Every structure is written in C-alpha cells, then in structure tokens.
Amino acid sequence: MKIIPYARQDVNDQDVSAVIEVLRSDYLTQGPLVERFENSVKSFCHAKAAIAVNSATSALHISCLAMGVKSGDIVWTSPISFVASSNCALYCGASVDFIDIDPLTYNISAMALEEKLISSALQNKLPKVVIAVHFSGQPCDMETIFSLSQKYGFKIIEDASHAIGAQYKNLAVGSGQYSDITIFSFHPVKIITSGEGGMILTNNLELSKKCQLLRSHGIESISGELNLHPSKEIWNYQQIDLGFNYRMTDIQAALGLSQMTRLSDFIAKRRTLAARYDILLANFPITTPWQHPDGLSAYHLYVIRLHTDKLKKGQHQIYDELRDLGILVNLHYIPIYLHPYYVKMGFKRGYCPEAEQYFSQALSLPLFSGLNAEDQELVVASLKQVLQ
Numbered sequence: 001m002k003i004i005p006y007a008r009q010d011v012n013d014q015d016v017s018a019v020i021e022v023l024r025s026d027y028l029t030q031g032p033l034v035e036r037f038e039n040s041v042k043s044f045c046h047a048k049a050a051i052a053v054n055s056a057t058s059a060l061h062i063s064c065l066a067m068g069v070k071s072g073d074i075v076w077t078s079p080i081s082f083v084a085s086s087n088c089a090l091y092c093g094a095s096v097d098f099i100d101i102d103p104l105t106y107n108i109s110a111m112a113l114e115e116k117l118i119s120s121a122l123q124n125k126l127p128k129v130v131i132a133v134h135f136s137g138q139p140c141d142m143e144t145i146f147s148l149s150q151k152y153g154f155k156i157i158e159d160a161s162h163a164i165g166a167q168y169k170n171l172a173v174g175s176g177q178y179s180d181i182t183i184f185s186f187h188p189v190k191i192i193t194s195g196e197g198g199m200i201l202t203n204n205l206e207l208s209k210k211c212q213l214l215r216s217h218g219i220e221s222i223s224g225e226l227n228l229h230p231s232k233e234i235w236n237y238q239q240i241d242l243g244f245n246y247r248m249t250d251i252q253a254a255l256g257l258s259q260m261t262r263l264s265d266f267i268a269k270r271r272t273l274a275a276r277y278d279i280l281l282a283n284f285p286i287t288t289p290w291q292h293p294d295g296l297s298a299y300h301l302y303v304i305r306l307h308t309d310k311l312k313k314g315q316h317q318i319y320d321e322l323r324d325l326g327i328l329v330n331l332h333y334i335p336i337y338l339h340p341y342y343v344k345m346g347f348k349r350g351y352c353p354e355a356e357q358y359f360s361q362a363l364s365l366p367l368f369s370g371l372n373a374e375d376q377e378l379v380v381a382s383l384k385q386v387l388q
Helices: 013-023 033-045 056-066 084-091 110-122 142-152 205-215 250-260 263-280 315-324 353-359 373-387
Strands: 049-053 074-077 095-098 129-133 155-159 181-185 198-202 302-306 362-365
Touching (some): 013 250, 033 198, 033 250, 049 205, 056 084, 056 181, 056 198, 056 205, 074 084, 084 129, 110 142, 263 302, 263 373, 315 362, 315 373
Parallel strands (some): 074 095, 074 129, 155 181
Antiparallel strands (some): 049 198, 181 198, 302 362
C-alpha cells in the first residue's frame, strides 16, 4: 500500500551539498551563513531587518518580550493555530484570549476582533499585542487589523509560520506594511525548511536589536555597544539582559539558504496543486478552500470542510478510513482553548462557535511540492471511496 503523507520536505542534492560544505568548514554555528540566510529572506520580503532563530516558537517568544509583554498584559490570537501562537504570551507571564475565526478564511475575523475591542475597552482590558495567524498560508485582513490597532493602541505580530511566499495587497507577507513583526517557520512540513528554525522580520530597528540580544543569552559583543565595568575594564562580550540560547546554527542556515533559491518554484507548485484539487473535488460533498481576493495564499495546507449533514459517516470515521488507505490526512487544528492545559484556565466549549464548527468538519489533504499528479489523483479517489 502506498503511503501519502499530508506534508513532506523537498530536499535535493543542492541542499545536501550546501550542508556538507558547512560541515567541512570552520563554523558549524555562529558563522557567516546565518546572516546570509537572514539577508536572503529579508530581501525576498523587502523588510529592513531579519533575525534567524532555532524555531518559530522561539521567534514568537522573544518578539513578545521585545514588545514588552509581561505579567498583567493580555495577548489575543486565533484559536485555530498551533499552540505556540498563544503559549508565547504565557511564557512572558501574560494572559491569553482568543478571537473567533472568519467562516470563509479561517483566520481571525476582523468583525469579531472589533466587537471584542469595543467591549474590552469599556472594561479597560484591551490587549497589548494581537497575534494574527495566516492560517494555511492565506493572509489575514491585515489592513483592517492595522486600522483597529491605531484606534485601540495594540501592537501586531503576524504569525506567518504557514505563509512565507504569500502576498497581501501585492506585497510580500513579511514586508511589515501592517504590523510590527512577522514570524516565519522553517519546520520540515513548512514551505521551505532549515530542519528546525524560524525567523523574525521587522522594519523597527529597535525591536530588531532587542530580538538579536534576546536570542543569544542577552549578551552584547559589539565593541561600541559594550558598557564599562566599574573597574573601567572592557571585555569582548557582556550580558546586559536575560536572554536565551535561541540561535540558529550555520548547518540549518545553509539548508534554509539553499531552499530559498527554490521558494518561488515551491509556491507555484503548491498553487497549481491546490487549483487542481479545486477542480477534482468540485462535485464532492465538501467545501474547498476559499481565497480572499486581497491575498495570494502560500498554500501550506489544503483544508477541506466535510458537509457532515449530508454524509453517513462522521469526521473521525472518514479520517480513520483515509489513513487506513494510506492517505495520511491531518486535522489543523484543535481550537487552542480546548486543550486540557487551557481548559484548566477556565476556557469552555462554546467560546468561539465558528472555530468549533470548523474543528468538527475540517481535514487537511496531502499538499507538498513533491506531490505528483498520480498521487494527487489517488488522494481524490480514496476520498471519493470513503465518502461513498
């Protein structure tokens, strides 16, 4: 039986050679490749600064810290995301709340956000930061979110872990037109990979400097930036803040830098596959992904919604039967607040009705740049067999 995963990295001989070259060099970490990788992503997105780290989770964490998120603050995000999108605020001692999703894009609903801001302003409980998650690679309604931030005084992080290569209003996601910081992920199931890894993009050079400091123990090593000891001695590095070991290695950066040369090809292939799914699945009792005309999705995921009211099988049975056939569909995601850790905070079912409705119907079909037409047809045939 052939196994088709929902996602898979695309690593070629060029990528392998790039990594081997680093392994034979003088620097496995803290060498020149990290900066080259940062410059490549920065240039692609037309941002002023890029800071590579060891994961998107680390990127989210130090971005919140750089923005001053602390105990007593509130951070809002989408319930349909990986838990890192909200955990990052908890790491800082802040509390977390959730905005329900748009039923078409599955991103934060701008209308729900505005309604929550109006009521929260009356209670003096406005968020310090809103983390807008570009779910599946489709950009959020960033222009509206930015407009609301100007009115209500919150900062914006774009969690674009799914969305490198996406566009919003003809600008690359990561350009920072409507946010303070953008985060990318380079986990193996993402559009490009560095094995593990993440990156912070910003046009705010003060935030950039703070994130650079926090990713490496809070240590400063630029001679002009060092402070004098009481004894008037200056050494080649000093810890001036409490930071973390969140650095990316040159091994990871070499792989990421090599993958960047194929990013446009990866995105084009994903969009072609998604368009073909749209055609092949047109008469199925499902809803295929809808794309907002303001954006171009990077198609990290291809999520369908089952018309459960028209099917004799439930979502879980369909999921199990597809996997039994070797089609390793997945579910992205359980609403964050329904995880046991968050339930203990007091969150309950019914908190975000659209997110929960989505959760009861969604399945992610296989989509990755190496998926060929024959395998895609096998996915569709298997889905047809199970639904019948």
